[in-house]
Structures are given as C-alpha cells and as structure tokens.
Amino acid sequence: MRTSRIATVLGGIAAATLLTVTQASAAGAETERATETTRPSVQWVKCIATHGDNDEYQACFAPEGDWFSVHDGVADGSSAVVDWQVGNRYGAIFHADGASSTRFKNKNFPESATIKFRVCKGHWSTKKITAGTCSSYVTNLT
Template identity: 30%
Template sequence: MSMRTAMRTSAMAAATATMTMMTMTSAAAVPSWEHDHLNQQDPKAGVRPVKCVGDSRGMACYADSGEWFSANDKKDDERSVVINWELLDREGQLMRRGNAWKTGSSNWGYRNKSFPEYDRTRFRLCTGKHKGHRTDSNCTKWRMSNA
C-alpha cells in the first residue's frame, strides 16, 4: 500500500470514528422523561405562582421560589391535565424534562422539584390519559420562567 493510500485510509477511519462519537453523544444527551404526580400538600408558606398558563381545561402554574408546580383540572371527564416541563441551562440546552400529572378534577395538585439555580424552566398545560402516561398534542403554548 502506498503512503498516499495509507494516509487516505487513516483519514477516512478518523472521520468515521468522529462521526460515530458525535452521533452517540447527541443521542445520549437527550434526557429521559421524569414522571411525577401533583399530589403533594399545598406549600402555602410563602410560595406564590409567578407564571401560569391555562385554558378551558385547566390551569398550570410554576413558582420560581422553591420550584413548585401546581395544576387544576377544570373538567370532570376521562382526561387528566398534565404539566409538560423542561429545564434549560444558560445556553438553552435541554438538561431535564418531565410530566407532572393531575388526576381528578375540582382541586389543585402540587409537586416540588429541585432545579439548579440560574437555569430556566419552561412549562405548558396539556391533557392526556394518565394510564400509560400518554399526553395529547393539544397543549397551551410554552411559558418561560427562571429557576
């Protein structure tokens, strides 16, 4: 094998290895879904929702202070309301994501999370089937908040 052929082969192998590593890194970088239930007690102690989204189905809120999610299901039907949330770092990279389910209507549900300071949280209200954690595509627009 000539020196030129050996160098081409080596360069192609290096490029293939780099592309493989990049593919593996980006696939591994997507965080898995966290599934929670909004079944904790009302925190009451100084935690106020600073951002809320809602529609005729319900309301979802997020309080930066203490990282509390809350939701209310306004419809007594077979669908549950669910908060989809995402935690983004300063550069906008997705760090964590999850769903917080509120089963049953007519009262508020709460869930406390623990997020790093200075990251940003975005959330929206959706409906879905709690069994199997299936969220509908019918959701409100994302609402941004700072964690």
C-alpha cells in the same frame, strides 16, 4: 394532482411527528404524579391555562422551592398535565385525582436556569399527553 398527493403525505408525516414528540414528552425521564394537596406558601409567578370546549386546565410555577401547581377543572376522564423542560431535563407532572381540584409537586432545579412549561390534557394510566391539547409554552427563571 401530484402536488396534492405530496402535500397529503407531508401533512401525514408532520402529524405523526407531532404525535410522537408530544407522547415522548410525557414519557420522559421525569414522569410523575402531583399528589400534594396542601398549597405551599410561595409566590406563583407564571401561570398558563387552556380553555375551549369546556376544557379548563391550569399550571403555575413558583421559583421559590421550584413548585408547580396543577389544576384540573373538567370532569372528562383526562388528567391535567404540566409538560416542562429545564436545560436537558424534561418531564411531565400529571394531576390524576379528579376534576375541580388542584395538586402540587415540588422539584429541584438549578438556580437561575430557564424553565419552559405548558399545560396539556393527558392520561396518567398511559403516561401520555393527548396530542393537540397543549397550551403554548411560557418561560421563567428557576
């Protein structure tokens, strides 16, 4: 019985830590909104998507110009979010302009640095990512 209580407490601590880390990622130093509607003429080299329960969010990265594309495919009141990290820099790019659309955001990263990013569900109004909704990370060079 004591082992069961310890496992419950540790599970609760782990869940609270995950929620805090996920929300902190969205509230990072570079929390922005993707507003560009014109597709840049660059080659998208890495894309990641989430699917399930009718959720369809996609994010892509193009090293030429350090562009992100963010697609929100579901009318659910949430935003598609790119959660990214390059070295000590990190941030979140929210697509808050409605479902069935894609927005673009240009960044400026050092050349040949490793970028890792994932796509999540979040809310632009609170600048937070919804815990447990993120894809796995993908990596590429900038």
